[in-house]
Each structure stands twice: as C-alpha cells, then as structure tokens.
Amino acid sequence: MKRLEKKHPLAIRWFHWTNFPVLAIMIWSGTLIYWANDIYRIGFGDKTLLKFYPDSFYKAFNIDGRLAEGMAWHFVFMWFFFINGLLYVLYTIFSGEWRLLVPDRKSFKEAIQVTLYDFHLSKYKPPQDKYNGAQKIAYTSIIIMGIGSLITGLAIYKPVQWGWVTWLCGGYTSARVIHFILTIGYVLFFLIHLVQVILAGWNNFRAMVVGFDVVENKENISTPEHTETGPES
C-alpha cells in the first residue's frame, strides 16, 4: 500500500522555481557584461587550456556588443534574485526547515558515502533524513554562494560608496574574479543537479512540483531492509 507524504512546502517550491528563470537571466546578462572585458582563462603561463569564452560561444549565444543591455537586465534582476533568496532564507529559518538543510558533523562522512554509492564504488547507502549529507552540503553551499554573489556583486557595483564591502572581497579585481567563479559554480551545480534529478526519477522531481512523495506505507517499511536504507529522496 502506498501513501502520500508531504515533502517540499509550497513556499520552498515557489522560491525554487522562481530562482530558476531569475538566475538564468542573471547568468545570461552577466555574460553580456563579462564580454566587454573577457580576460579570464584557465592555463599555465602562456599556455591557455580554456578561454572564457571562446568566440564560438559568443557567436552561439549572440553575446557580442551588448554591454549596456546586459547591465540593464543585470541591475533589474538583481532585485528579484536578492528578494527571492532572502525570502527563502527567512522561510527556512522561521519554519525550522533549516534543520533538515544545514549539514552537521555526520554530513561530511555521509556525503562521501553517498558519493561512493552514487558512483557504484560502494554498496552501502547511509540512512538519511529528508536530505542526505551530500544534499545538505550542496543545498547549504548554494545559499552561501548566493550570498557571496550578492556581496561581491555589490563590491563591483558600488566600489566607492560600499568601499568597505569591496575591501572585504580583497579589492575590486578580486571581487570580480570571485563573482565570476561563483557564476561558473552555479552552472556546474545546475548540471550536477540536473543529472541527479534525472537519476532520482519522476517521484522525486514531482515532489518539487506538487510537494508530496508517493511512499510505501509504514507497515511495509518496517522490514529490516527498509529500516536500514531509509526512504529514497
């Protein structure tokens, strides 16, 4: 027998899905801005392994020569990004949801176990609450990254009036580098997130849309095998 179990509160689902297009616009408009001074690369000395970004990338996404437009979008959507993020953090604090999200001492060991399990390097799947250790670390990191983007963003946006923020970021040039790296971080997070969601399956994805999981009923759960592994998330 199956039953429905509440998983994601309505508020969190709204914050999550609002953030998706808003962050997309922020990354796109940020790239329009970055184009005007595209000096970052990965390489050693004169050898460049990866240039941010290759001309083909600019061509494919029609990035060239749109600095003013990029700034306009970026400084409009920064408000949505900020407000949505702030509401999410406040919600998790006041609803107590943060307890399920913030990693504890066990989470790091658990995260390694989960990663080994995911890569089929180990058969042991650690028990978990709503989120496993790896998820807790990921979902808390992404919030810290968001705060980092806001702070470095302000440091770049108003380095004179908010000079102390720029100073905290290690200066103007350093703030720009951190801001850029965080953006690359979001893209990597998104790709891993996407793969994980696909692997976790429909029930898990649906939970982020409708809020509930369909789970086996308790009478069935109480077999030894199930108590050890805990419910899938």
Place this chain on the structure above:
Amino acid sequence: MNDPEEKEGNKVPGDNTNESGHSEGFYETRPDNASDEPVQQPGSGNPIPETPQEQIVEEADDNADELAMKNAVRRKTIIGLSVLLGMLILFVLGFAWVINQPKDQKAYRPLRKVMDFNVKVNKQFYKESHLAATYPVSKAEKNPRVNGDLGMDTSFKVEDWQLYVVNVDCHDTLVFNMDSIKKLPKTEICFNFKCIEGWSQVTYWGGVRFIDFVNHYHLATHNHKPINPDYVDELARYAGFQTPDNEYYVGLDIASALHPQTLLCYEMNGKPLPYDQGAPLRLIVPVKYGIKSLKRIGVIFFSDKRPADYWYEQGYDYDAAL
C-alpha cells in the same frame, strides 16, 4: 496546490494506526527531525493486531483507497505541472513583453524605469565622505590605457585651446585660459580608474579640484557667490561638460562634480597631460566610471536641467556612479 475538496472521504489506512496530524488528508506531516519518528523494529510487535476478518475488510478498503489515491495523485500532478508550466510561460511572456516595449535612450522602457529607480536608491547611500581608495604613486600605470577617441578630433591644436564656461541663470560665456586654472592650488590623486567595460588601472593625476575652481570663480550657484554649505538650495543641480567639437559630452549630478576627488586635470604621472589623454585639460571623476572622465574639456555649463550625456543615450544608466 492543495485542493480542499480532496480532503474529505479519502482516508489512508495508515491513518488508523497513526496517532495524529492527519488533518490534511493524504499528507503525513513529516516531523522536523525525522529521527524523532519512532521506527518500528521487526519483532517489536504490531500495535494493532489483525484478525483474519479485519484483514479482508482492510484489503477491500485498500483497493478502493488505492484507486482513489491514484486518481488524486494524477490530479494533483496535472495541476502542479500546469501551474509550473504556466509560471514559466508567464515568465517568457514577460520577457517578450519587455523586449517589445519602445526604447528610452536605447534601453527598453521597463528596464530604464528600474535603472532610474536604482539611481534613486544609490543616492540614499551616497556620501561625500566616501572616497575612492587611493594608492601610492609607485603603483601607478606608466602608460594608462587610452580607451576612446570620441571628441578627440586630430586637427585640434592645444595652443589654441580655451575653456568656455556658462554659469547657471547666466547667458554670458566666461572664457578661461590655462593660467586661470593653474593658479589655483594643485591637487594630486592616485586611484584605481574603473572602466564600465570592467577593467581598472591604478593611475596618477594632477590638477585643480573642481570645487576649488567653482568656489574661486563663483560658479554653480544661483546667487553667483561661493558655495555656502548652509544654503545648498542655491546650487545648480547639474554640471555639463563637452569636448570642443561637442562630439562627446557628459553630465554630472552636482554632488559628484563637487566631490573632493573630482579634478580638472592637466597632469598625468607628474607630466603635462598627453595629447591622447585629453590635453590640455580633462576631467577625472573617481566616484564614476571612466565614461564620465571626459577628455579635452571645451565647455562647462551649470544647469538645473539634466545635461545631455553621450553614454546615457547609448543605453547606459545616467549616473554611472561607483
């Protein structure tokens, strides 16, 4: 996404065995800390012993309930996905609406409105005492980047240069030469010059503070007297700057123009300003992006009306403030 009419009449068997918290129909409220949940251990005994008769009744109930639940899940899923899809479609429509709006100075009008709003927000945090960070002269770039040549007509001769100034509420044009500027106290600044494109360079400049120039020649005030901090209402609201050929022009809010770090600059790295850096006199505005630091000043005017600004007309925000 919760439809209330679903809540009545469909009970899940689990309800019977569970103590509380089932006011929301199908949902089982997950406790804040899942470890508080008592986990049934094998052999610890079923809380409700089942007689065979009860089992049969329950199985029948189960089938009916399972069907009802399946339908409910399907309904809720369709509703949920529709809401999500609707939201994303609305977002795309909103984007399409913005880019179909007429442009205001080359920026889509809704975006321009928010940019103007941002200028107002940022004004709340503006303080004259907030200075651009300064650096030791040894850090200064030897050959600072020349990024633009707008208004830098090559037929221009430095020795023919004169500065024309129009004060607020005044129709006469005042004419200045280099001596009338150099006789004022010299101020130097070494700061990180920031271009709106994203690059920055530590550069070292020398000249006359714009506020010293304004005070000495009784400019920028409606009463044509030196600035009295107690009567800021007397100040014109803007200062405008143009190249001699008027190909390039910028406007500054009066606070930024009179900021203690804003210079009428005639020296770079301790030497007379190079030709391509705007000789003989350029503007240096450390509290703004480089687009406001106009090279080769030909005309200065004071006004309560916002002066034309080259890059504002190209879709950037008017302030370009840092």
